[in-house]
Each structure stands twice: as C-alpha cells, then as structure tokens.
Amino acid sequence: MIRSDAAPAGPIGMSATATWSHRPLPGRGARLTGGLLHDWQQRNLAESLPLALRQLEAAGNLDNVRLAIRAAADGAGGAGTAVRYRGPVFMDSDIYKTLEAIGWELAHGDRPELAAFAARAISLLKQAQLPDGYLDSYFQVTGEPKYSRLASSHEMYCAGHLIQAAVALRRGAGDARLLEVAKRLADHLVREFLGQARGLDGHPIIETALVELYRETANEDYLALARQFVDQRGAGLAGDSGLGRRYLQDHLPVRQSVTEVGHVVRALYLEAGVVDVAAETGDAELLKSSVNRWADMVATKTYLTGGNGSRHSDEGFGDRFELPPDRAYNETCAAIASFHWSWRLLLATGDAKYADHMERVLYNGFASGVSADGQRFFYVNPLQRREDHFEQDDPGRRHEWFSCSCCPPNIMRLVASLDHYIASTGVSSTGDDTLYLHQLTGSQVAGAGLEVEVVTGYPWSGRVEVTVGTAASGERGLAVRVPGWSEVTGYRLNDDPERPVVTAGGYLLLRREWRPGDRVTVELDMTPRVHRPDRRVDAVRGCLAVERGPLVYCFEQADQPAGTRVDDLLLTPDGALSEAPVTLDGVGETIQVRVPARAVRPGDADGGGPAEPGTPTEDVTAVGVPYFQWDNRDGGPMRVWIPADGAPGALG
C-alpha cells in the first residue's frame, strides 16, 4: 500500500491504491463558518459533549473500565469486586464514541476539558487492556468466556468503536496514545480470527474500523480481516441471537443479498464496511451489490425524513413499502449509519444522488435526534405522535440519556466530524482537479488547488455564494451540487449577466482558470412544496406532506389555530402555501409554512373526541415547522402526513 500524500484528517483516510471516484478533502479540509451545521457543531461542543462526560461517569461506563482494571489485577473474573458491572454489554462503546467525537473536535481548536477527559479515559483503557491485547470491560469483569457468544456479545462492535476513536484522535488531534491500544486489540483479533471460520460479531462496525486502521497503519492484515468478515456473512457464523439470521444479516452472502433486512443499524454499518472493503480492494462486484441494495432501500424502505426502520419489535427494516409514520422506528443511530454508507458510495461513484440523500438524512431524520438545546435526544424518530400516545416502547419525548444510550454519543461523533462530509475532490485522469461542494453551508473549503468561501443562509435561504480565495494555476473544476428537489433559478459568475447553467450529474460544474475574488452565485427554489406519497405506501395513502428546500415539515399541535386539533386537519392540496420567518419559544429561529386546510369540527355528540364521518368542517390555516425542530415545546400531537381534503377516507 502506498499512503496517499495528502491523506485527509477526517474519516476515510483512503489509501492511494484504492478505487474511488472522489476523495475526502486533503488535510484538515473544510471549516464550518456559519449556518445550521456550524451552529449544531457549536452546540455539540458547548452542550452535548459536557453532558456525555457527566453521563459516562454517572451511568457507570468508566466505572466498568475501573472494575476491569481491578479484575485484571485480581485475576480473571473479578470476584473480589463488590461493585458490579453496570448497563448493557456494550457500555464501553459509549466511551469510544465520545472519544471519537473529542478526536474530531480537538481539530477545531483548544478544548482543554475534552483533552483532559480523553487523557484520563485513555489512561484507564491502557491499564484495563490485557497483555494479549484483549479489551472489553464486560467480559473482563464478569469472567464470561471471550468470543463465546458473538451473536450478542458486541465484543468486536466495541473493538470497532475503540479503533475508530483511536483513528479520530490520531487524525484530529495528533494523539497516537489510543492508537497503540487499538493496534494491540486489532492484532489480537487478527490472531484469533484471520484465516479462520470461528465466528462473526452480531453487530458490525469492526469492518469499517479495521479498514480505517489499515489506512492509518498500512498493516494489510487489518484489511484482510475486514474483507474476511464481509465475505463470511451468510453462513451462520454470527450464531443465533434469538431473532434469526436475517436479523444479523447472516442469511445470505453479501454478494447475493438484494434488499436490506433485519436490524437496521447492523445492516447499515455492515454496508459501510462493504463499500470500504470493495473500494480498497478494487472489488467491483462487491461494490455493485451495495449500490443495488442502497437503491432498493431508498426506493422501498426509507421514510420521507430519510429514516430507516419500520419496526420496533426487532429495531428492523420492515417489508418493502411498510412505512407507518406512527410506529416508525428510525433509530438515530440508523441515520448515522446511513450517512456513513451514503458518503462512501458518493466517494466510490461520484453520483450526486448519494449527496442528495445525505442531505435528506442530515436535516431531517438525523437532526431530529437532538433537542434545540442540545441536551435531550431521541432514540426513535417517528413521523407522527397521537394524542393518547404513551406506550412503553417509545416514550414519545426526547430523553437526556437512556439505559441503552447508543444514540447520544453517536450523534456527537457525527456532528463533531460534519465538516469532513461537505466537500470532496473528484479524481480524474489529470489528478484531483475538481472541488465538489456537496452540502451547501457556510464554510471555508480547500481542495483541488482551490480555496473557497461559501456564504449562504441555507437551508433557510436558497442563495449560495462561493468566492475563490486562492487558486493554483491551470484549469480547475468547481462543482456545486444542485439538490434533486430544485432547479437552479438564478446563477451568476462574477458580474456577468445570467447565463446558461451547465449541470453535470447533479452538479453545477464550472471548469476554468480561477482567480482570487471570482464569485459564483447560485439561487435554488425554496418555495414550499406539497409531497404526494408513492401509492404503494399503504400507511400514508390519501395524505400529503410539506417540504421546503431540504427540510421536511411537520404539524405540531402548538402551532395550530386555537380549537383545531392536528388530527382533525385536512390539507387542501391545490391551495397556495406561504411562509413566515418566526422565532418560537423553545424552538428558536425557524420558518413556518402555512397551508390552506379544513378542520373537522367535532360536535357536542363527540364528547370532545375525534369526529365521526359527516361532521362539519371549517376553513383554517395549518401551520408547519421543520420536522427536525419538533418536540421542543409540549408533548402534543404531531403529524408529517396530513389527510388530503376530498380523499375517500378523509371524511368518507
């Protein structure tokens, strides 16, 4: 392997020999300077990460590692410890996700408290690691046999997150201390599993982690083990978790599988690993199988918000077109896994549809995972909450932390690294000479010999200004993604009058010799629009949804006219939508969308409850806010999909 000269300091430090269409930005890449993504990263630093640091002590994650240290000192089993291991078997992974977030965050500037926490945690982990490299506090504390129940043990899942944290600390902060721990642990896995058919971890992530460690260390055993874990799927080696082989994506060889099944987060982390392995090994067949499953998933098993997972019972994908808004699972971790997978496919293929989908996920199904104040989190992200919602399996409100708290620190590691996902350079025969801007947001971006500043109020505004700061000599490309939901409604290069737009594969693409001060201005159409569902989605037949720019809207009880229940709204499909920028308590700045509607008026006979068919209606204005901003006020009803007026079943 030849290490790329300009390996990025973010996720995917791809090797020079790998087969990709795009590369992440070299070096530190982009910087977020303003707008939603920048604000989310600031909130993540100021509010969310300090919460995680407190919770990792309070919930017992760090104490578990301390118990493992004591168990190592006492001999296996830790029988001498009066205090017991706390929490689910994968508690270590929450520490690692937090350390990964810290790794990416330390690249943004001095964060003494985060750095101090990382130093303490790394010290504990070094002490807890066994001489042979094994490290997993649950198995060290309980003395349960190692690698003996891989379907549920999460041992390699935890190892994978440790490796990713180590890579982030190395790339983001130049801190290689955890990387030494990670290499010893990975070497242990190589010794135990490489070249054998001993088992597969029931919860993937080790695959991407090993590829990243290979990229960081040039140790080809890591890539070989990742490839082996991908190739061994489908033979029952993951064992039995009690939920069947589909649940573990172990029902079919990866190359033969045509649709996503089973536990969503497991499936999508595996897919990210599949693309990593395919690209690093030049395996076009393997890549194609992942490309095909992505297309199937987005067409048949994905919510309007970009979320995946229709079932609570196994945190799983449902059947094709089984997409109930009320019982949507849409785990926040699944959105993160989806984002990671799509990014790899975007780099591998250069197809803008992956960037489009990343945008949908990012601003909707992922962003809804955090409260406006950054201190509460959704595990489940449904598209509807009814008035009497209260069942146990979905509390319906964001929580500060969970007994299974995989989502909050996962959110933190993605938000801390968002700057690495907004742009890339395109690989061509003449070198990486085109800078692609995938996510339109206030930023400074450097790549392909260009340094540009992006100024925009996106996603609130559709105007995007890209100004060239410095430009290397020679002709270079600058590509601005045009989202699939919009035409380019205005476009200027410097002070030239408006001119024909040249788009290529979803990008407005300009090739020229650039000079400092050159400015490209693009206008996108942010007019609110009505979305009609695919006829095959049974659960929202006869309903409409509203979108504006990349944002899916929702209708919360708090915003509706007095006396109008969300569940009594009927949207008038052909009415004119309007918008209004407002600041709402709890929510902050937003743009409301106002939609002509009728409201059913339950009479006295209904006892205040929902109306019977035939009940009179009244003209009203339904008021929507972006879905990601929901549940920042009361716990009232919410709907993304509202019945269309005039539909059979609306008042049938």
Place this chain on the structure above:
Amino acid sequence: MIRSDAAPAGPIGMSATATWSHRPLPGRGARLTGGLLHDWQQRNLAESLPLALRQLEAAGNLDNVRLAIRAAADGAGGAGTAVRYRGPVFMDSDIYKTLEAIGWELAHGDRPELAAFAARAISLLKQAQLPDGYLDSYFQVTGEPKYSRLASSHEMYCAGHLIQAAVALRRGAGDARLLEVAKRLADHLVREFLGQARGLDGHPIIETALVELYRETANEDYLALARQFVDQRGAGLAGDSGLGRRYLQDHLPVRQSVTEVGHVVRALYLEAGVVDVAAETGDAELLKSSVNRWADMVATKTYLTGGNGSRHSDEGFGDRFELPPDRAYNETCAAIASFHWSWRLLLATGDAKYADHMERVLYNGFASGVSADGQRFFYVNPLQRREDHFEQDDPGRRHEWFSCSCCPPNIMRLVASLDHYIASTGVSSTGDDTLYLHQLTGSQVAGAGLEVEVVTGYPWSGRVEVTVGTAASGERGLAVRVPGWSEVTGYRLNDDPERPVVTAGGYLLLRREWRPGDRVTVELDMTPRVHRPDRRVDAVRGCLAVERGPLVYCFEQADQPAGTRVDDLLLTPDGALSEAPVTLDGVGETIQVRVPARAVRPGDADGGGPAEPGTPTEDVTAVGVPYFQWDNRDGGPMRVWIPADGAPGALG
C-alpha cells in the same frame, strides 16, 4: 351463597345471588348439530386435540411435570435430575388448557383416548403437587423461590388454568379428581395472599378461575381473593416485568382506568375477572368501568376482524386508532379473551351489542387462528401479507406448534365449549322465562321451559328456522338476535303470512304460549357489502373492505385473475358485488365475493415490480374469500383492505 338449582354444565356456573341479566343455559344447555360451529367442534375433536396430546409429550410439558415429581422426591431444586426443564415458564398451562378442552369435550360423548390422557395427566399432577398444595413444574424443578417474581413467573396464571381445567372436567365429565388438586392449590393461594398486599401475578386469569371455583365449591375465600386481586391493581404490586406498569395493567386502579393498555391478553383476561367479581358481588361501579372500557376498545382499538393488539413489540394495544393491517398482532389468545369478556358482559347486561361483537370475533379474528385441516395455527392474525413478507417476528404462515404455544390449546378449549355460548335465558321478575338465541347456528337448545331446534346454513345463508320441540305451559319469550349489520328481510311464525317484526334491543322477540311444532323463520340480508373505514384510522385511509353476513372477506393472490397482483388492485366502490359458492382446494366449501375493480398494469420499465403512479389500469374482477379461510393455500399476498379507485394516493 345459595347454589343455583339449575347451574349450567359449562363456563360460568353462576351463583344464585349474583347480579346478572342473563344466565347460561341450565344443565348441558345447547348441542351443536350442523354448520360451521358444529364442524369446527368436530374438527377440534378429530384433528386438533390429538395433535395437542402428541405435542404435550414432544415439547416437554408432561416431562416437566415428571421432573417436578422427581424433584419433590429428591427434595427441592431437583439437582439430581439430568434432564432439564424445557420451554417457557408457563408450560404447565398448555396441559391445563388441553385438559379443559377435554373436560368440555367429554360432555359431548365417549372419548376414550381423551379420557385416558386426562387420567394420566391428572395422576401426574397429583403426584407433583407439594404437600402444602403448591404446584408449578418450573419452580419445583428449578428450585427458584416461589412467588418471588410475580411479574413474570406466571405461577398464578398456571394455577388459574389448572382451576379452569378442573372446573371443566367436573362440569363436563363429572370428574372431580383434578378439582381436589385445584382446591388444594387455591387454598395455598388463599393462605399466602388473602388479606395481604404481597403481590399480583403479572398475567391475569386467576381472577376468573377463582370465581369459577367459588361457584363450584361455595368457598367464599376464593371470591374474596379474586376481588382482592382486582382491587389491588394499580399500586405496583405486580412488580416490574421490564416493560412498565401499563404493560401489566398495574398503572391505575381498575375503577379509574378508561382505556385498554398494555399486553392485550393480560388486559382482557383481567376484564373477564372484573365482570365476574362485579356480578358476583353486585358491584355496579366496577361493572360500569368494564362496560366503558369495552366500548372504548371496540370503538378505537379493535380491528374489523374483531382482533385486538396493534403492536408486536409488547403484544400490546396501540394508541387509539392505531390499527395497521400489516402489522396487526391480533393474537389468537386475545380473541379468546375478548370472547370470554364479551360473554360475561352480555350475561351481565343483556345488551345484544356484546353478542354482535362475539360473532365478529368468532367468525373472523378467532376462526382465522386454525387452518382448514385443524392442524396448523396462527399466533398472530394480521389483515395483510405483502409479497416480500419474511421478517422473524411473524412467520406469516400457520404453524403446527410454537416454542411459546399458548394459542393452539387455548383455541381447543374454546371450540370444545362453543355450545355453551350460543344461547342464554333472560332473568326477569317472572323468572328465567325467555330463551335468547345469540349465535345463529344449527343446534338443539333448551332453556326457559322451551326446547327448540335451530336449522340454518348460517353464516353462509341468512335463513334461520327455529322449531319448538317441547314447551312448558304459560307464556314464554323466544328471542332471536338480529345482527347489527342486517335488517330482518323476511319473517314468519308458522304459516302465518309475513307480519310486522317486533325487535327489542337487537333481538326479534316473541312472547306467547308456545306449542310443539311452532316454527319461527327469520331471513337476514346476506348481500355482500362494502365497508368504509373510520376516517381516524390512518392505516387504511382511502381503502375499502368487503363483508358478507358476519364474515369479513379478504383478497388472496391465489383467487385473482391471472397476471393481477393483489397489491395492484383498486376497488370500484360503486360497482355491484356478486357472489358464487365454490369448493376450493385446501379451503373447502366457501362463498366467493366478486368485486368490480381496476388493476394497475406495471410496464416493462417497472421491471415486474409494483407500478409507479400514472401507470395504466385495466378493468378486472377482484375475488374475495372469507378472512378466516386465508392461508390455506400458498403463502401469497393477502389484503382485507384494498385501495378505492379514485382515491388520492390510489394512483397518485
């Protein structure tokens, strides 16, 4: 307590002091002589019960009892046994349900194999019972402390089923051997729990069982303990099953609860106990609370098939109007519990709506639980199966037995006792002088001084002939239920010309001095009809369903015209429905309903998959069969609800 002179030989041997509006038939009551219910009872005897007898050996239920006997001999804990307890903690209850079925079945005639099995099983149970009366093979074999984890232990659930089996064997077969075991166990419960706040079983059924045992023995401690268990709900005494207090109906006192929540079977068995306690103690307030929750459940949390349970994740009720057809849980046991609850409310109030609902449950959501050959069973009864259905938590086909096999023997005990639920006598100031025929089926019925023969092809035909065999002197009432979905379209008394129909509260009611040979003929309207959903049910908006008589219809792939996928059908709501009696392989005799429809024709561009909006359509005839007969052929797609042609969302 004064024991009623003519206590019935079926379920609910009510005491003379209880407050009921109706009574079950005295003595052996009704006999099924022809038609579906009769055929189901015959099939239950010939096919299902022999299967249960085999499975109780094969799955380990009886071996568990043998282990308990050995453990009792060896001392607690059974450490000396090499063979281990098998199956879930409530394996004993499957034996008891089977014994209950045998008890009811032995009343129908000599069944030597069933009697021999009962004798063997009772002998084992007598040996396994501890000297203090405790009996539960799981706790005796494992040595786990008794009554220490009532939220999940099912100890009283098993005890309840044992008591009900003992009552059935006593009433149906005159066999009191198991009743002695049941009394010793109940006495143990009385000693351990009566007058204390020690705990509640997480899975109700002990409540009805204790009331039945009180009726059988006149021991008022049993009634007092049942009342205590009802009154103690809502204080957290059921403990924590890990799914919260709503799951266990322990979140609110019964009298304050206004809607069904949590695990459906638990909730509905509890309700049957609530009505039993209320009626036996004359507690009108308690009865009213159950009446109100029933109305709420039927209006907001019940499927068209009469099924209950919208969620797989906790086998639970969903929110109001959360009724997805594809992910309907509708556990077969829940239909049985619903039937038991409605029967008690019918007896308590005399309101025909309960008999109407029992009919809906019986012929649809309950009957679908068994295959046409009586040898395979559904645990889950959805209203839709998609083409690519295959997830783990619902296999989609009936199975012979389950690792948790609560449903098959539960079906058997209800089918064996169906004759007891078709008629009752009305209590009035002049005594029980009116015979009510609730379920219209071929039968001989005796009560209120009348013996009548009912001849009908119902539910296939709407003609019902009731002929008086013998009649005691004096004026007596004869009441025939007129189902809520029909008018009386024809009616004759003997050879009198047609005359005005007198209906009272859902019954065609005649009071006169009856003579042998008197014949009442009633005609009901069996024209197939289209059902439109309540607008508040999001999951089936814009769809239609078809019913004929009491039968809900479904559309299976096997019956549709060649080349027409069930998922591409659009029903033409105003078209004329027709019907055709046919005999289908696997299904047997049935009446198909044929509905004018359009079918979407996916073009080549769709690759054979579902069509995009705008795809052309073609006139076709959609063909339905009764829902209870589904899944007796291939495992193809099925729908109860079909999109209406012309609905927004039908073709976008």
